[in-house]
Amino acid sequence: MALQEDNLWYKDAVIYQTHVRTFCDSNGDGIGDFVGLTQRLDYLQELGTNTIWLLPFYPSPLRDDGYDIADYTTVHPSYGTLDDFKAFLTAAHNRGLRVVIEMVMNHTSDQHPWFQEARSSRDNPKRDWYVWSDTDAKYQGVRIIFIDTELSNWTWDPVSKSYYWHRFFSHQPDLNFDNPMVFEAMWEIMKFWLDMGVDGFRLDAVPYLVEREGTSCENLPETHAIIKEVRKRLDQFYPGRMLLAEANQWPADVRAYFGDGDEFHTAFHFPLMPRMFMAVKLEDRKPIIEILDQTPPIPENCQWCIFLRNHDELTLEMVTDIERDYMYDEYATDKTMRINLGIRRRLAPMMENDRRRIELLNGLLMSMPGTPIIYYGDEIGMGDNIYLGDRNGVRTPMQWNGGTNAGFSFADPERLYSPLISNSLYGYQVVNVDSQRRFNHSLLSWMKALIKTRNSYRVFSRGTMEFLRPSNHRVLAYIRELGNEKILVVNNLSSSAQAVELDMQRYKGYIPIEMFGRNLFPRFGDLPYLLTLGPYQFYWFRLRRI
């Protein structure tokens, strides 16, 4: 299957996020690699996803799961070679799968040659590639992001006897984008991968590229100017490639990263994610409607990316203190589950392995406006290991089958980069791809059907959304519309059966057709349309005027 020629392909994407290290180990060293990943591409195709987003696979000391890059133009030896990557890319494209890779522009590892040169002497030509200061008093008041580990955004460098700036870990010095050479070097790196054929970049830590005294050093105009320049060159030389922004900010702030359609193509909608979890726990649609009402419109050629879980903690930065406390109390009672301002758990354990809630959340993910992202393993309900450090508990090996090492690797179990999930509830003997392939009613089979249905109607990816506001607040209902395609989505957020009356007068005469069973429901008329829903049940109706 060849890739479709459509520069707006990211709007119709269903993205599968994974890490080379976690997916499949082909050479028995206990670490996933590109050859293994390539072997498993059929699975991603079978699932119905059409885009792969890979976490960083560059050479790195791996002190931040690869986001501390030491060399931008090759592959970490544990994951294979550059040729392995090229083979993977070709194989993915042959299956109609696009590939999005990470690009960390904001900082490098302190092991990167650029930084090693920069710190070597104050006169080194690379000195000005990073942000140095003789005191740690500059940019006072700028928030510290990793509050669990960092006390300051400045770290003393004993080699060059001055402070360097870092918004993340102290081993990740920020690059100095006031130096035009830094930008050009970064563009050269991007060209390297674009020339190879990658379909897009997820740009990490975007808001922090530039620093200015007296500001929060976030979302500055100078940062936007840099993004615009990247986008301009991308459109000019590599049309059809995509930029995805990681900007963990309020929607109104993220909106700026779309510019006039001349900055990012897509951006994560961070505040929506915790509110989906909150809405299900509260059994109330308010959090979802509230945040989407606050979300400004974006340019026609742009798209939000939405997700339930990812490789990081479930971030609670974009919620109020009250909301954060509630999320902690409801989803992270054990303090081990918390890290920074978030919760390091996977979807299934957070839902107490309740299939109905897992389905409901995935139903929301697939039916709300935006490009959905599935985090590897969540499609089979994998568990987590909160006793592993950092966020490694949600980065355990993919569970392919119930055999040795879950089919992930033939290495000795002790050699695996991470212990497998092996408890009686989420262990690989119980939760794995092979066993779920065997049953039509497994979560995996259900997910395939869900994605297939979504992929069959472009209205999900490109249509407008309008909330219906029935008086029953445990029911979240909305209309998706694109031309003649009209979809009614009705979700019961509560743990008990609900009746809801929908005002469908505008659609009088339309026949709702339930999209999974394709059954006809009574035609809409003048009266409020009565529906009953079981606990956590949802309906997708295609509306047809026949």
Add this chain to the structure above:
Amino acid sequence: MADETFLSDDLLRQLMSVGEVDLLVGILSHSSANTMRRAAHYVEKSLQQNFVRQRVAIISVDGGAAEDAGSDYHSGDGQPGDSLNSKGLSSLRTIHRITAGFNGTPSLGLALRTILSSSDLLRAKACAVVSPVTSSASPEWVANLLRPAFRDNFDFVAPLYSRHKFQGLLARNLLYPMTRALFGRRIRELYSDEWAFSSRLGTLCLNEEDVWREEAVRSRPEAWMGISALTSDFRCCQVYLGEKPPPPDGAGPDLVEVLRQTVGSLFWLLETHQQAWMERKGSEPVPTFGPDHAVTAEPMEINRARMFEMFQNGVKELGPILQLILSPETFASIQGIATLEQQFFRFGSELWVTMLYEFAASYHHSVINRDHLVQALVPLYRGKIYAFLAEFSEASAADMEAVSEHLCLEFERQKPYLTEKWKVGVEVKS
């Protein structure tokens, strides 16, 4: 109209949409849509700020203003007025707003019954009732009322207010000391516009199917509810709310109507709970939350001369009726003080309590039409208040508390007299 139809289909539909709640706040009024909106605003603000995680609903029950009040008064999610903001204090959940009108003649009793029914159907753990006519009410009031019922398992939460020493005279001279003496609990404001209750008490009251047509319940349902709590040994407490200014001139009912509602209600409650009060001896304080109840001291204009005149005329004109109600000794004493010059006039506590107990017993024995009986109390009450104002015009807040306490003890001391009169009947004079 049959009782079972008093909940309208529209209300039921709204309740279905709300589902289950933790807290319900009823706004109980016959007043205008504007005052209702103001009350709804501070109630919502209170819930937003103080009960961010709880499932909450506000029900406004207004016989006359529901229609226009309801136009912008429905449950909201992300609609103007509901989503305060995402960065500040705000309830996590939808705040449900319900409006209920009446099918029948509006009354506070029917309104409370609607709230009780709603609370029961919504399975609210605690419910507060507030009145839009209280101009000083604030979001904190609602929270202070709800907390003891919701978090501390109290069943009945009565308010405490700051008042001028000459404000709330009926409560100070009659309602509080008499209910305290008879029912044995020191709750100052059983007759109030604001109170809260638990689901247990709410259910008990709702299941009292025979009371809803009684005038005492229709007009002062809060007192009936409070006395029901006291006599059934529910956990009761008081919570200090703040200053309660008098209603603007002409806004409240006249004195005759007030006495008919309050004293009439009290006498009726004595009858319906006679076994309970007869068994009680003395009185006990109830837990009180918040700062001490303080008496404020702003000057108030009261026309005392006219009150004395009305007392004297009343005793003269109602002599034959008072003779039917009071014992000969008491009647003579009343007649005696009615002949005194203003500057020598006193209405002592002992006579006041004896007289009231005889009124209560006569009410019980229906020596005359009960409504007329209560109305006959009006001039005597005026005399008592005249004397009170004259005697304590210079008294300090502490003095006033001592006077109140003295009166309460006098009510308690004479309680056996009431019991005796109640059991054997008064001598009906021809």
